[in-house]
Amino acid sequence: MGVFYGAATTEAGVCKDRDVIVIGGGNSAGQGAVFLAGYARSVTVMVRGEGLAATMSRYLIDRIEAMANINVLPFHQVESATGSDHLETVTLRNVKTGESDVREVAAVFIFIGAEPRTEWLGDDIARDHHGFVLTGRDLLSDGRAPASWPLERDPLLLETGVPGVFAADDVRHGSMKRVAAAVGEGSMAVSFVHQYLADL
Numbered sequence: 001m002g003v004f005y006g007a008a009t010t011e012a013g014v015c016k017d018r019d020v021i022v023i024g025g026g027n028s029a030g031q032g033a034v035f036l037a038g039y040a041r042s043v044t045v046m047v048r049g050e051g052l053a054a055t056m057s058r059y060l061i062d063r064i065e066a067m068a069n070i071n072v073l074p075f076h077q078v079e080s081a082t083g084s085d086h087l088e089t090v091t092l093r094n095v096k097t098g099e100s101d102v103r104e105v106a107a108v109f110i111f112i113g114a115e116p117r118t119e120w121l122g123d124d125i126a127r128d129h130h131g132f133v134l135t136g137r138d139l140l141s142d143g144r145a146p147a148s149w150p151l152e153r154d155p156l157l158l159e160t161g162v163p164g165v166f167a168a169d170d171v172r173h174g175s176m177k178r179v180a181a182a183v184g185e186g187s188m189a190v191s192f193v194h195q196y197l198a199d200l
């Protein structure tokens with residue numbers, strides 16, 4: 001509906017000859033902006049800080065500066081968005097002056113990363129250093145399950161460090177983080193639950 005997490009080829013049609021906003025100042029935001037600039041009338045790269053230099057590679061900044069239809073908007077964040085069945089306007093706020101500005105846009109592409117909120121899982125469910133849950137082969141080290149793993153068999157593909165506890169998609173380390181993958185992994189997890197119960 002006009003608010004995208006990432007920028008795929010399928011979404012380029014939405015912004016053809018229209019104005020779009022890219023939120024974020026990292027390399028993925030830069031790559032997204034350059035890609036979208038091939039379709040959109042204008043691409044505004046919006047960041048909360050003073051610019052891209054501290055967070056984006058120089059070669060991408062150079063490409064952005066060379067493209068006439070990309071502009072960088074520092075010291076701004078999104079305050080709100082409106083639309084009936086598709087995004088129509090966003091209100092941007094200048095974090096320095098506090099002033100707001102309403103813009104008509106076809107789409108907003110968000111490149112601000114993701115933070116899994118998994119602290120509540122405790123120590124038994126192993127996570128990577130970002131907090132994403134480790135499953136299956138990602139739990140193995142030198143081909144061996146961790147010392148805390150109590151079974152003879154290795155963890156199943158989507159099984160966490162606790163037998164019978166499974167994780168699917170966004171929260172899982174190494175997952176695709178897309179809707180189709182989430183649906184697929186969700187159904188696979190159900191099948192693994194049956195396998196786990198059958199083994200008991």
Ligand SMILES: Cc1cc2nc3c(=O)[nH]c(=O)nc-3n(C[C@H](O)[C@H](O)[C@H](O)COP(=O)(O)OP(=O)(O)OC[C@H]3O[C@@H](n4cnc5c(N)ncnc54)[C@H](O)[C@@H]3O)c2cc1C
Nearest residue numbers: 003004005110120168169170171176177178179180182183
């Ligand atoms: C703005 C945005 C746009 C996106 N656009 C696209 C797109 O165009 N195409 C695409 O393929 N993907 C897109 N994605 C990614 C896609 O939404 C996710 O990859 C997908 O929803 C992941 O599904 P999931 O089941 O892993 O997690 P979620 O859909 O996040 O589901 C997790 C559920 O668990 C619940 N939950 C969390 N903690 C607890 C708890 N402690 N107890 C109980 N319940 C809990 C949450 O409330 C939520 O309902 C987008 C994501 C965002 C944020």
